[in-house]
Amino acid sequence: MTKSPDHPDTPPMTTSEPLRRAIGDRYLTYALSTIMHRALPDARDGLKPVHRRILYAMRELKLSPTGGFRKSAKISGDVMGNYHPHGDSAIYDAMARLAQDFNVRYPLVDGQGNFGNIDGDNPAASRYTEARLTAIAEKLMEGLTENAVDYRPNYDGTLEEPVVMPAAFPHLLANGSTGIAVGMATNIPPHNLHELIDACQAMIKDPEIADDALVGLIPGPDFPTGGVIVEPRGNILDAYRTGRGSFRLRAKWEVEDLGRGQWQIVVTEIPYQVQKSKLIEKLAELIHTKKIPIFGDVRDESAEDLRMIIEPKTRTVDPDMLMGMLFKNSDLEIRFSLNMNTLIDGRTPKVCSLKEVLRAFLDHRRNVLQRRSQHRMDKIDHRLEVLAGFITAFLNLDRVIDIIRYDADPKRALMAQDWSLTPPRAMTEKDYAPPVPGKGSLTEIQTEAILNMRLRSLRKLEEMELIAERDALMLERAGLVDLLADPHLQWKRIGADLKDVQKTFGKTWAKGARRTMFAEAGEVEEVPYEAMIEREPITVICSKMGWIRAMKGHVSLDTEAKFKDGDEGRFLFHAETTDRIILVGSNGRFYTILGANLPGGRGMGEPVRLMVDLPNEAEIIDLMIHHAGIKLLVASSEGDGFICPADEVVAQTRAGKQVQSLRGDAKTLVVKPVTGDHVAVVGENRKVLVFALDELPEMAKGKGVRLQKYKDGGMSDATTFTLSEGLSWKDPAGRTRNQTELDEWRAKRATAGRMAPRGFPRDNKFN
Structure with missing residues (x-):
């Protein structure tokens, strides 16, 4: 609803559209913004916008790996003010994660101060910590000054920022990424850089390389916290082929002998993104609840290296069985999901295979190489133009000096002069190269360079250096022309660049060796709880x-x-x-x-x-030992009951197991083991009914069937017995009485019965 500025008194104009379309358009805009500018990484450099802006701002602050540190508050402030108009805490958290060697396989930020730890403690406030770039982060930005990538205006149009980093190595797979967008998510584990570059070299040699050959070079993720992957190779191959899957990751452990038959388990590596403090809390809970009876104790002896001690209840316990139970009941084993959802061209989200991600990186590197080569050739052409002007000036030095000394407008005079008609001094014709083919005049660039030339440069040695520089540049330019014209040479150069990165940051580097190992799952057989x-x-x-x-x-x-x-x-x-x-x-x-x-x-x-x-509000009716294979008589206060196998009443949780269904005020009243061939029931009206046991159904759960019919009141007790041995009870004096003649009380189930025999207990209980 808006008012016209020319006629403020006129009624406001209104526009209307269906609510469904209005909400849909706006939510779609928000979803696209979240997908493209927040949650999903770019397949080319593996960075999200916030990480890209952090690295670029640190580069602009000249925080090189060999330079000094700057306060993290200054860095996050510059990022927020210049490139990323979001909360400074979110920016600092993102920067801190890039410095955590337990979260990032190849840290891009070198942090000084408390940047958190594997226990899950948060980093110190940004005013207390300092940071600078790492050497490998510089490799991501190598070529930014050489027109390697496009730039775009920042959020307020006052500055420019790179659309994507040149990325000298496949960073998306090297450090991985995780994010939740609108309607989609991504979860990419980190990998070993040496193996990734081997795979890139193989793809350069054979663009149609098979997936299993790539997996042979990249056998699986390489997590910064190590661990052991126990996923079968076939599952790993399927995950990399489709871009979706998961990896079973276990802690690394060993048995430490304490002597005299005593031993303990030492965990030296835990799964990726598992907080050590919460893991120990979970293990302590297992001890408290006695869920794993053979598990005795756990304690943390970590210093710089992780060292978690697990003690068995007794030394006779099998270590493999104990760890197998712990793997099943704690985060000592996790499943890390793979979902390689990424912006394949910077705009389109797509779940990619391993080959597609590597192809996107290699195509990006080729584009970067072409742009850098063209940029270098443009610089060479500019320098050759200047050198041609210098050489012309040295060949005609006296004339140039005269013009500069005596002419009122030396720039115009130098550009107007036809130097091809001016006889050069003491130089051979081969040394002379006209600045412009077919013409002998100087360009404006050449003239400005000559006028800005220092007097000390007017010496013979300088002439020789200019000619040598010109020859070297001409040779370099010829090489660049060949490079831009030949794709084979381009891929060869890309391979050489990758080899240099591999030599610096590969497996020979202190942090470059593979940390995550592979092993067979070694499944432990299901052990009954009682057996432990x-x-x-x-x-x-x-x-x-x-x-x-x-x-x-x-x-x-x-x-x-x-x-x-x-x-x-x-x-x-x-x-x-x-x-x-x-x-x-x-x-x-x-x-x-x-x-x-x-x-x-x-x-x-x-x-x-x-x-x-x-x-x-529920009462305890009975407490008994479970005996497998027996059957139970279950009856309610309303006189309904059935036979239930004892194995069906065992519950697995604290909530128990609903065996008898009840209505209204009814309660479960009797649960007794079945011993005999007949059932005896007595009601609150003291009437007794005896009927054959086979008249009751056998059920795992339910309401049951009517045992005895009542006009008033309900059931008092029920039991089972062997008819030939008679029905027994205790009289008020405590003596056991036995009634063998029961024909008077025998009838069909669900009948009323007859009054109890003389001497039947006053409490209407059989025993």
């Missing part, structure tokens, strides 16, 4: 309020245990550390606790609700 626990006898004690503990050894079940005030004992039985203890909740969920994970017998123990996610 020492088998020891325990006595499980659980109070009425749900405080549980385990005393070592099989204590007499008549032993009097201590409980908190107002609490009393409820469950007491013998078990072993390898046993699974099943806790049955009134909510129909079954929870599993390993005997080895129970708190010790000292004190009152711990609330069982801290060990499993049993709701506060």
Whole structure:
């Protein structure tokens, strides 16, 4: 809505468009900006705009590798004010990452001060740190003054910045890149520069080289933190061929003998981008939760080199099995995803193969070589023009001096003179080269050079030097003409340049050797949790309020245990550390606790609700040892039930496993092992029903079927027994009574039943 400036009193003009199109156009603009100018690197130099601007600003500040350092605040301020109008903290973070040798394989910034560490600590504030360029960063910008690349205006049009760096080596793959754009992302691991240049040389010799041949030269990423890649070669080849895949990366470790049969594991390299402090926290959590019982302790002994100590629970543990379990349960093994999404021509995002990325770099290098060669030839032509003027002046020195000395406008007079008609002094004709073919006049450039010439240059030796320089430049120019005309010579020159980079920063360089090694996965067989626990006898004690503990050894079940005030004992039985203890909740969920994970017998123990996610409103119905292969009778207060295999009630998480489905106020009331061929049920109305066990279905979970019919109330208890042996219970006096004649109470399932026999317990419980 706008008003006309010529007629401010007129109603404002309005424009309208569909909301969908308006939002779509604006979001598309934002998405393109994020993709091209923020998140995705350029395949030619491997840099994002912020990194390119940081390096260029540092170059403009003359922060060479052999020069002094400057405050990081000054650098980030110049980048923000001149080229990158974003937050200074974002700029400083990007610059700091370029200096971190644990994040970048070949650091481009040489930092002085605290630039963070592998533990995950942040760099110091920019006012405390200093930086300068590294030698390899200069290789990225080599040729900027020789018209090697295009420039564009900066954000406010007052300065110019390079569109792309000349990049003397394949930086995109050497240092990798990661970024999240709108609707797309990139994740490229770092590689070894020596291997990358070998692959480039192979592509120069054979542009149609096969992918497997390239992977033979570049077997995989080379992470700055080392580690061991255990990905099969076939998967690596597919990843490089398609541009998408992943690499399994493990920590590097070794067994250190401590003598007397004792040993410990020393981790010397951890996976890329894993923070050591968080890794140790995760390992400590595994110890606390006893998820890996054979894992004893972990500690950090790192100084300048990484040294993480892992101790086993006992010396009889197999080191390979222990590390295999740790690989599966911690970041000692990670999967690094490969997604080579990059701006292949500076504008178009594309997921590229390894060959396509190297081809983009080599084509860029050829373009840079042609532009630098043309720039050098233009400089030579300019210098040859000046040299021709100097030589003309030396051949006619007396005449030139006279004109400069006596003429009112020496520049006009020098340019008007036809020097081809002026007899030269004491020089042969072959030494004379007219400045312009077919003409004997001087150009304006030549005239200015002659007028600016110093008197000390007017000597015979200078004439000889000018002629020698002219001859050398003519020879160089001929070579450049041949180079620009012959693609074969161009690729030969590119190969020679790459060889020079490889000689300086290849495997013979202190930091150039491959750090990440390769190995077979060495999969460890799945070990049952119980197999990792020492088998020891325990006595499980659980109070009425749900405080549980385990005393070592099989204590007499008549032993009097201590409980908190107002609490009393409820469950007491013998078990072993390898046993699974099943806790049955009134909510129909079954929870599993390993005997080895129970708190010790000292004190009152711990609330069982801290060990499993049993709701506060749910009661503990039963606590029993899991026995594989048996079957359980599961029944609710409403009189519904079924037979459930004991193996189906084992839960793998704290949340437990829902076995019986309940409705309304119903609760799980009975869970007992099946022993016999008949079921006996008693209701709150004291009516007893006996029916055959095979009338109940066997289910893994569900509501079950009706056991007994009630008009009022619900079920009190249920049990299973062998009909030929009779049904037994304890009378009020504590004596066991057995009822063998049960025809009076036998009927079909879901019937009402008959009143209980004389002497049946008042609490309506069978035992």
